[in-house]
Amino acid sequence: MIYEIDENAKAKAPGAGGWRLEHSYAQLPRLLHVAVGPTAVRAPRVVVWNRRLAEELGLAAAAWASAEGASGAAAEIFSGNVLPPGAVPLAQAYAGHQYGHFTTLGDGRAILLGEQITPRGERWDVQLKGAGPTPYSRSGDGRATLGAMLREYVVSEAMHAMGIPTTRSLAVVATGEEIWRQDGARPGAVLTRVAASHIRVGTFEWVAARRDEGALRALVAHTLQRHYPELAGAENPPFALLGAVIERQARLIAQWMSVGFVHGVMNTDNMALSGETIDYGPCAFMEAYDPATVFSSIDRHGRYAYGNQPQIAQWNLARLAEALLSVLHPQEEAAIALANQALGGFGERYQRHWLAGMRRKLGLFNEEPEDGALIESLLTWMHATKADYTNTWAELETLGETEAGRALEFQEWLARWQARRARQPQTAEDVSRLRCANCPAVIPRNHRVEEALAAAEQGDVGVLERLLAVLAAPYDYARARAADVAEYRVPAPDGGEAYRTFCGT
Ligand code: AMP
Ligand code: MG
Secondary structure (H helix, E strand, O other), X not given: OOOOOOXXXXXXXXXXXXXXXXXXXXXXXXXXXXXXXXXXOOOOEEEEEOHHHHHHHOOOHHHHHHHHOOOOXXXXXXXXXXXXXXXXXXXXXXXXXEOOEEXXXXXOOEEEEEEEEOOOOOEEEEEEEOOOOOOOOOOOOOOEEHHHHHHHHHHHHHHXXXXXXXXXXXXXXXXXXXXXXXXXXXXXXXXXXXXXXXXXXXXXXXHHHOOOHHHHHHHHHXXXXXXXXXXXXXXXXXXXXXXXXXXXXXXXXXXXXXXXXXXXXXOHHHOEOOOOEOOOOOOEEOOEOOOOOOOEOOOOOOOOOHHHHHHHHHHHHHHHHHHHHHHHOOOHHHHHHHHHHHHHOHHHHHHHHXXXXXXXXXXXXXXXXXXXXXXXXXXXXXXXXXXXXXXXXXXXXXXXHOOHHHOHHHHHHXXXXXXXXXXOOOXXXXXXXXXXXXXXXXXXXXXXXXXXXXXXXXXXXXHHHHHHHHHOOOOOHHHHOOHHHHHHHOOOOOOOOOOOEOOOO
16 A cells, blocks of 8 residues: 555645644554544643744744733643644554563553644644543543653753754643642643654554554555655665664664663653654663663663663664564565564664764764773773763863872873874864764753752742753853853762652653
8 A cells, every 4th residue: 555645635834823734644544543632621821832943843833922921822722722723633553562561552641733844844743742531541641740741841852952863842831730640639731742753663563463564554654754755765665664763773872872861761662763762751861870770760670771772772673673574575584584684783783873972972083993992991980980971071181180080090091092082183172172062061960850840840930941041052061161050060969879760640
């Protein structure tokens, strides 16, 4: 079955407010989605609003939010009380392996309004997360807490500022309603999430489990067209898609590792085919370097620990390959051979991206065979001394003058690094520039995020706004050295070890 976007369903020109919604996903076979709208809320109020993203999307909504105050038209739309023109709301079906076990899931609290076509012709999903129950809600209430949605907003926008592919956050609107969680009544909120798409490894697993080959081929074609259009004419589309997704995930995970990001819940339903970081639940940034770092309270065995992420990504990609088997080749054996061929490339691709990223952090412009060992030695030292991962990279040049850096082991490492830099033609300024562009000076440190969320829950968004402003320029060292930013660079007192995050809130 050939998948085509129905031209009649295309919005020809932007409607009121700059909305120009299309619905290519909605035209996929019915087993992939169900029509359902948001459930209205009592007293919506905009808590945080991403003006720049709204402008990129072509939404004039930026103007409404300021002109009409926190409870105006933007609050009505981004809470789900009023549908924007052209919206065709739906919940997406998907399955997934959660902690290694297969489950059927689907959007239990998220509703896709459609795909906004930007003035530059890009297509972005606009989804309301926490917008009320859907047929996939199981025993859940379809809602989200203000704290969890602000957390996603802060961390996803920080990731974007670092140059890491991610879903974006357009707005968080408090619902004015209380919702019940383990720790009692919490304020509810809706997050407007913007993404290249919300197609997950679990989306493919869902179709494969239903054994609908036509739907699977349609989903392959749709995904290729949206995220890998250069491969649309491939001889074997499922094989081309698998290879392209493996490459993007290898690159993405290497970027996570480079900045010390721990996703925390890398279930296959939380891995996007677009190569964007998706589903910010129990995620957090590592402070003291330790590959075993785990923040999620429910990840008791450390399945999703910092150092396991590349391996888990490969495991998830194997689930994608399995889901594609029936369309990879008519003969099962040949299909398995193709799947293994593609999966076999992950390790080498990941290693290549990781090394390239780490070389940039060291200010290395060319390649030498011993570079991997040089990086590993530094990481070993960080681990042994519980050094702050972010600050070690950011201050590598001057670290030798500190108490920790005066240790013989580090001094020896510095000499190796110095000798290595001397073997390349670039100047110290070139090295510094490359390093600054690859070592974020500020990350969303967990205690600062918690502080901002707690203040926002009490009605003070100033702390959150200041944090967001600092996180928007992670590579701006002139800014990072200013007195008012210094406090955001201080690690948690205990190296962040005791920090715990919670899922599904
Ligand atoms: P997550 O842990 O956020 O990736 O969610 C896993 C699954 O649980 C997804 O299918 C969600 O839609 C669903 N889910 C999480 N929280 C809720 C909730 N409060 N109500 C209904 N479904 C939920
Ligand atoms: Mg999820």
